[in-house]
Amino acid sequence: MTVLLKSGLLWTGSNEIEGGWLLARDGFIVEIGSGRPPRADEIVDEPNCVAMPGLVNAHDHMYQWATRGYAPDGTLFEWLAALYPVWARIDADIVRIAARAAMARLLLAGCTLSTDHHYVFPHGRPGIFEALVETAGEHGLRFHPCRGSMSLGQSKGGLPPDSVVEDEDVILAHTEAVVSRFHDAKAGSMCRVVVAPCSPFSVTPQLMRDSAALARRHGLRLHTHLAETLDEERFCIEKFGRRPYELMEDLEWTGDDVWYAHGIHLSDAEVERVAGAKTCIAHCPSSNMRLGAGICRVEDLVRAGARVGLGVDGSASNEDANLAMEAHQALLLARARHANPNALDARTALRLATSGGAECLGRDDCGALEVGRCADVACFRVDDLAHAGIKDLVAGLALAPPARAQTVVVDGRVVVRGGRLLTADEDEIAREIGSTSARLAG
Numbered sequence: 001m002t003v004l005l006k007s008g009l010l011w012t013g014s015n016e017i018e019g020g021w022l023l024a025r026d027g028f029i030v031e032i033g034s035g036r037p038p039r040a041d042e043i044v045d046e047p048n049c050v051a052m053p054g055l056v057n058a059h060d061h062m063y064q065w066a067t068r069g070y071a072p073d074g075t076l077f078e079w080l081a082a083l084y085p086v087w088a089r090i091d092a093d094i095v096r097i098a099a100r101a102a103m104a105r106l107l108l109a110g111c112t113l114s115t116d117h118h119y120v121f122p123h124g125r126p127g128i129f130e131a132l133v134e135t136a137g138e139h140g141l142r143f144h145p146c147r148g149s150m151s152l153g154q155s156k157g158g159l160p161p162d163s164v165v166e167d168e169d170v171i172l173a174h175t176e177a178v179v180s181r182f183h184d185a186k187a188g189s190m191c192r193v194v195v196a197p198c199s200p201f202s203v204t205p206q207l208m209r210d211s212a213a214l215a216r217r218h219g220l221r222l223h224t225h226l227a228e229t230l231d232e233e234r235f236c237i238e239k240f241g242r243r244p245y246e247l248m249e250d251l252e253w254t255g256d257d258v259w260y261a262h263g264i265h266l267s268d269a270e271v272e273r274v275a276g277a278k279t280c281i282a283h284c285p286s287s288n289m290r291l292g293a294g295i296c297r298v299e300d301l302v303r304a305g306a307r308v309g310l311g312v313d314g315s316a317s318n319e320d321a322n323l324a325m326e327a328h329q330a331l332l333l334a335r336a337r338h339a340n341p342n343a344l345d346a347r348t349a350l351r352l353a354t355s356g357g358a359e360c361l362g363r364d365d366c367g368a369l370e371v372g373r374c375a376d377v378a379c380f381r382v383d384d385l386a387h388a389g390i391k392d393l394v395a396g397l398a399l400a401p402p403a404r405a406q407t408v409v410v411d412g413r414v415v416v417r418g419g420r421l422l423t424a425d426e427d428e429i430a431r432e433i434g435s436t437s438a439r440l441a442g
Ligand SMILES: [Zn+2]
Pocket: 059, 060, 061, 225, 261, 313, 314
């Protein structure tokens, strides 16, 4: 099965090709060119679009689509305290409906590969992880679900209430089970499982160590929240006598198989050490601004050689899932932080949203349009009212981020066409998530 995608401008991540096209066979890019294209079984022609690598979402909590708009002015810890009791009531049906909404929104905004950090597993509610994996399969999204976890409840000095934490043996056994059932390590994989204790204030150091050992036994990647707020820094210093990143070093949670969400409150020396360890950072600008968490030192990290991707974070602290908007926010925020318009240029911001995210997720077969890589492509209209006439069309996608994609291809399969999802009914999902959110709110 071959698919030919033609566009007004093809941006590969490093080159721009006027009237460019790419040919995909069995999910992989086999040819890129311009001028007369080869024959194909299916042809998608988008002369009014810029085609670019599909966007990669390096941090998310999709179940949160059912709890948007809570604690609208709270700090991270206040927001969490308001939400933990609501999250304690989720089950597989709610997670499935929330994930349907989150994944639909991601795909419609040009995302082709996403992680999901799921760490709330209320006792006696089976099937949550399965619901996430099945929904990604139905929508046609390339997916890296994290088996997240919380084990340090309030009675042991942690932040979450005891009702939402799990026994550590249960966490590790369930992680092994979902790895053997769902993880696919092959090139072109549509599903890889990640091991992801939630944060230093919600799991024990022992669970962090055991999780790292489990992941390294199976060749899996590791993910957690780190250095998101000054409250977290104070918590770590008081409880463990360590700054958050020092704690990660003690626990062997550094290296090229690890990526952290946020990485905001890092010292100069820690920025250098993160870069030296080849650990990746998923920058989530909208969420960080929404919670007043601080500003990630993206420019410093990039200059130090660190690998940085972008994430939408959970929609309870973003209220959307638009990666192009995150590239826009990252660009503006870096320039504001440094009072310098050269702090982050548009193409670098778009690379954070594509190849940077792919590095976070350990995917050297995604994140750029090159022969041999996965055929994951997003096409954005540049003839609409928002973009028509913009002088530099690629820069325009970060300066004036598109609301939605025109065509999206994942694994060589067209999943969005004409700005509409082909794999699910957007209006039905909106109705479902509306009633589900209301029911969960009580
Ligand atoms: Zn998060």
